[in-house]
Amino acid sequence: MDFMSKTETHHFQAEIQQLLNIVIHSLYTDKEIFVRELISNGADACEKLRFKQSAGSSIHQSDIAPGISVTTDEQAGMITIADTGLGMTHGELVENLGTIAHSGTKAFLKQLAEDKKPDVGLIGQFGVGFYSAFMVAKRVTVWSRSFEPEETGWQWTSEGMGGYELAPADELPRGTKITLELKEDAKDFSQPSTVERIIQRYSSFVPFPIELNGKRLNTVQAIWARSKNEIKEEEYNEFYTFVGHDHEKPRFRLHFNADAPLVIQALLFVPSKNFETLGMGRIESEVNLYCRKVLIQAKAKGLFPEWLRFLKGVVDSEDLPLNISRETMQDTSLLQKLNKVLTSRFLKFLDEQSEKDVETYEKFYAEYQRFLKEGIVTDFTHKEALGKLLRYESSTLEKGKLTSLADYVKRMPPEQKEIYCLLTGNRAAAEASPYFEVFRERKFEVLFLYDAWDEFVIEHLHTFDGKPLKLAEKAELDLSEAKKEGALSDEAATSLAKWLKENLGDKVGEVRVSKRLVDSPAVIVDADKFMTSSMRRMMKSMKQEAGPDMPATHDLEINPAHSLITRLEAIRQENGELATSVAEQILDNARIVAGQLEDPRAMLTRLNTLLERVLSKGA
Ligand code: ADP
Numbered sequence: 278m279d280f281m282s283k284t285e286t287h288h289f290q291a292e293i294q295q296l297l298n299i300v301i302h303s304l305y306t307d308k309e310i311f312v313r314e315l316i317s318n319g320a321d322a323c324e325k326l327r328f329k330q331s332a333g334s335s336i337h338q339s340d341i342a343p344g345i346s347v348t349t350d351e352q353a354g355m356i357t358i359a360d361t362g363l364g365m366t367h368g369e370l371v372e373n374l375g376t377i378a379h380s381g382t383k384a385f386l387k388q389l390a391e392d393k394k395p396d397v398g399l400i401g402q403f404g405v406g407f408y409s410a411f412m413v414a415k416r417v418t419v420w421s422r423s424f425e426p427e428e429t430g431w432q433w434t435s436e437g438m439g440g441y442e443l444a445p446a447d448e449l450p451r452g453t454k455i456t457l458e459l460k461e462d463a464k465d466f467s468q469p470s471t472v473e474r475i476i477q478r479y480s481s482f483v484p485f486p487i488e489l490n491g492k493r494l495n496t497v498q499a500i501w502a503r504s505k506n507e508i509k510e511e512e513y514n515e516f517y518t519f520v521g522h523d524h525e526k527p528r529f530r531l532h533f534n535a536d537a538p539l540v541i542q543a544l545l546f547v548p549s550k551n552f553e554t555l556g557m558g559r560i561e562s563e564v565n566l567y568c569r570k571v572l573i574q575a576k577a578k579g580l581f582p583e584w585l586r587f588l589k590g591v592v593d594s595e596d597l598p599l600n601i602s603r604e605t606m607q608d609t610s611l612l613q614k615l616n617k618v619l620t621s622r623f624l625k626f627l628d629e630q631s632e633k634d635v636e637t638y639e640k641f642y643a644e645y646q647r648f649l650k651e652g653i654v655t656d657f658t659h660k661e662a663l664g665k666l667l668r669y670e671s672s673t674l675e676k677g678k679l680t681s682l683a684d685y686v687k688r689m690p691p692e693q694k695e696i697y698c699l700l701t702g703n704r705a706a707a708e709a710s711p712y713f714e715v716f717r718e719r720k721f722e723v724l725f726l727y728d729a730w731d732e733f734v735i736e737h738l739h740t741f742d743g744k745p746l747k748l749a750e751k752a753e754l755d756l757s758e759a760k761k762e763g764a765l766s767d768e769a770a771t772s773l774a775k776w777l778k779e780n781l782g783d784k785v786g787e788v789r790v791s792k793r794l795v796d797s798p799a800v801i802v803d804a805d806k807f808m809t810s811s812m813r814r815m816m817k818s819m820k821q822e823a824g825p826d827m828p829a830t831h832d833l834e835i836n837p838a839h840s841l842i843t844r845l846e847a848i849r850q851e852n853g854e855l856a857t858s859v860a861e862q863i864l865d866n867a868r869i870v871a872g873q874l875e876d877p878r879a880m881l882t883r884l885n886t887l888l889e890r891v892l893s894k895g896a
Contacts, residue, residue, distance in 0.1 A: 284444040290376040292386060293408070297437045299389050300411050308413050308463065312347075312472065313479035314406030315358045315455055316487065317571045319345045322362025322453060323485045326424055329363060337426045338451045344486040349472055354464045356472065359454035360485075364423040370433050370443060374407060374419065410455065411437040413463035418456045422449035481519075482570045499570045501544035501591050505532055517546050521563065521589040525549050528641050531626045539611075539618060545590040551644040553587070562586045567593040579612050582620055582659075584652040587645060592619065617658070624662040631666065631681070639679060642668050650734045664741050667734070669698075669724040672716065676704050680724070682741045688722060689744070697723045698735055699749040711797035711870055712749045718756050718795055723749055750802060750871075755792040761838035765846055770837040773846045777833065780857045781864055791834035798839040801831040801867045831873070833864055855890070858883060 289297065323343035330336060341361045348357045365373060385405070410417045415436060422430040430449030435441035457466075465471050473489055480487060482499035497519050500508050517527050527546040535541045545564065553560045562585070566577035570593065581588055594615060631638040642649075646668075653663045668679035673688070685696060697716060701707040707725040716723045726735070735746045765773065770790040778788040785801075794800060835842050841863065849856035862883060868874040 284442050286440060286442055287371065287375055288440040292377050292383065293375060293405075294438075296377075296386055296389070296405060296408055297411055299386075300408055301437050303389075305412055309466070309471075309475045310479070311409040311413055311457075312356075312358075312466070312475045313571065314409045316345055316347070316476065316480045316483060318407060319358060319360030319362060319453065320480075320483045320485050320571075322360050322364070324362075326361075326363040329424060334424070335426055336424045336451075337422070337428070341451060344488070345483070346488040346491075347472060347476065348490055349467045349469050351467045351469075354459045354467050355456055356459065356466050357454060357456045359452065361450070361452040362424075364428075364452050365421040365431070366423045366425065366428050367431050367443065369423070370419070370421060370431055374433060375441065377405065410457055413459055413466055414457035415460050416458040418458075419453060420446055420449050420455075421453040422446075422451050424451055478575075479572045482567070484570060499567075499591075499593075501532065501542050501593060502570060508532075516544070517589070520565065520591060521546055521548060523548050523589070527589075528637070528644070529626075529630060531623060533622060533626075535618060535622070539615060540595045541615070541618065542593040543591065543619060543622075545588050545592075545619075545623060547587060547641060547645070548589060549640075549644075551587060551648075554644070560586050563589040565591055567591060569593065569595055580616060580619065581623075582616065582652065582656055584648050584655065585620065585623065587648060588623070620659060621662065624659055624666070628662070628665050639668065642666075642679075646728070647730065650728070650730045654730075654733050654737045660738060664738050669726060670704065670707075671725060672707075672713070672723040682724075685722060685724065686742050686744060690721075693721055695745050695747040695752065696741060697721060697747055697749050697752055698726050698731070699723050700726050700732055703727060710749075711794060711800040711867075714795040714797065715752075715754045715756055715793035716749065719754060721754070756795070763840070763843060764838035765843055769846055770835070770842075773837075773842070773849070774835060776849055777835070777860055780860055781833070784861070785833045785864060786830060787832040789832060789834050791836050794834065794836035794839070796839075797836060797867075797870075798841040799833055799835045799863050799867045801833055801864070801871050801873065803831050831868075831871075833867060835863075858887060862887060 288294075323345070326336070326343050330339070338361075343361050345358070345360045348359075349355070350357075417435055417437075419433040420430060421433070422428065430446040432444045432446040433441055434444075459466055469490055473494065476487060476489060476494050481495050481497055483495055484499060484502075486493055487495045497516060498512075500512055500516050513530060513532075514526055517530070518524060521527065526549060528549040529547040531543070531545045533541075533543055561576055562578075562581055563576055564580055565572060566574045566580060577592070580592060592615070596611065627638075627641075630641075649663050649666050653660055656663075664682060667682055669682075670676065670678065671680045671685065674680055682696065689696075699707055699710060699713060701710060704725065707713060707723075713723060726732075732748075735748065738746055740746060764770075767790075774788040774790055778785065781788070791800065837843070841859075845856055845859055845863075862880070865874055865877075865880040865883075869877075874880065
């Protein structure tokens, strides 16, 4: 038969021609995506064939299994992508590869035409992925044979400009074969190693076998799309190694599906080690975004909040709209919705794990607590859920044991209204702290916070389960007991306080009689109710660079039952000079406990003088 005489010449629809003009003449950096687009078309065709098969349709060459094969010919500068899917009839070729049926395309065209650096990577999302072939090919030939038994094959050829030709083609196997004669500057795509890398990157999880020059490539399955109870532990781990580039087993794994408000399939992992503290610098989220198993964006930005950047894995959503572009993707309400659903689900998962397996959770916490705290401080949305995940040592638990805020609240006696927290360096310092004394006496539990970030965490969290979080140094608690034996009378104590203020002058704000001290002679308390000693330290270090010293901003509280205080009262009349020196030392000691004595030189000179005096007396 003379095929040439049967060759038909067709024009592209105006929009397609416009699209092709842009695609052919612009310099795109991510040209390689044409491989993804053509393979994903092939996979769709295989999927549709499977559907026809299961619906009982009669299929041409039904013994040929659906699959995709890619072949390269370096010498000829060609690449061919073939599938054994459902193929196209003459009518379908005209309809599908010459006109645009998709509504999002116009918007895409507009965007492509306007952008200085158009984002062609999303071409497939707009239902025009096929045309990306013309970014790299000077001529594209498509051979297609429909699955319908009575059909015949057709050959479609185009150079992009001016239309395409259609001619009958006999003896074709079922499916579609697309050959690209590559442009001079795109010959690299006829190199097997280049093509292999691209297929691995974008198409590793395509659910049909992909062969490159006869070698099977995609052996790791898209297990996120399978049902959980069919998947073996080793399969999960193998998958994690593949997507996480980490040879250790993950600490946690969350595999879930959701149908509302969005269709989501997600498989997320927490690496056992925190790569950020391993000195690798700020890590980047490694959660890849897929749409029906084809990669849309690797390390998708905005899919999770920044403070969950340690997550690795896959999110697959069918709900990604057609008119999404990489720049605007971060702003879309869809992405925000995805972000909220995924984050809430992950935090709920952590909460469940913390109950189910305390030991594993605490290992996770040890590695990742800073990320959770970062979340509390920077992200209002998930504050409550994050608060539940915090763990601290506490005065009623032995060293090394951690409690949640929820368990702390359960243990609170009815008369206790606040959650008490003590910021401190370590367990021993906490238990020796004068700020802890009143709690020990009143038998109120105190959380010991050893991480410098905790101060901001407490401040931002503010309450938990309706109970205010209170720093121990700010707590207004009194020892309700009767006066201790040997303590100064109220009158004597008040008069000593007055004398102290007169003698210490500007070094201190107010001097008061304390109701919270048991073993310590004195303590300093910040005069500003909302300022804590560590915040003060920080401000001071900033101020020092900028200007003169700040005025004293702390008050001194004295313990009227402590023998140092009672003796001071006893000698201050007869030996004012010694008494003043001791008073100054008491203040400095209290500052040391609060971590507020920066320059100890004056204090040491005074202390040495005092010691000399003690020794000369004893002699
Ligand atoms: P999309 O695939 O997003 O619909 P394309 O421009 O890539 O957009 O393809 C247009 C249409 O051409 C497809 O919807 C499909 O019907 C048809 N098509 C493309 N490639 C193939 C193929 N390999 N086998 C069968 N049909 C195909």
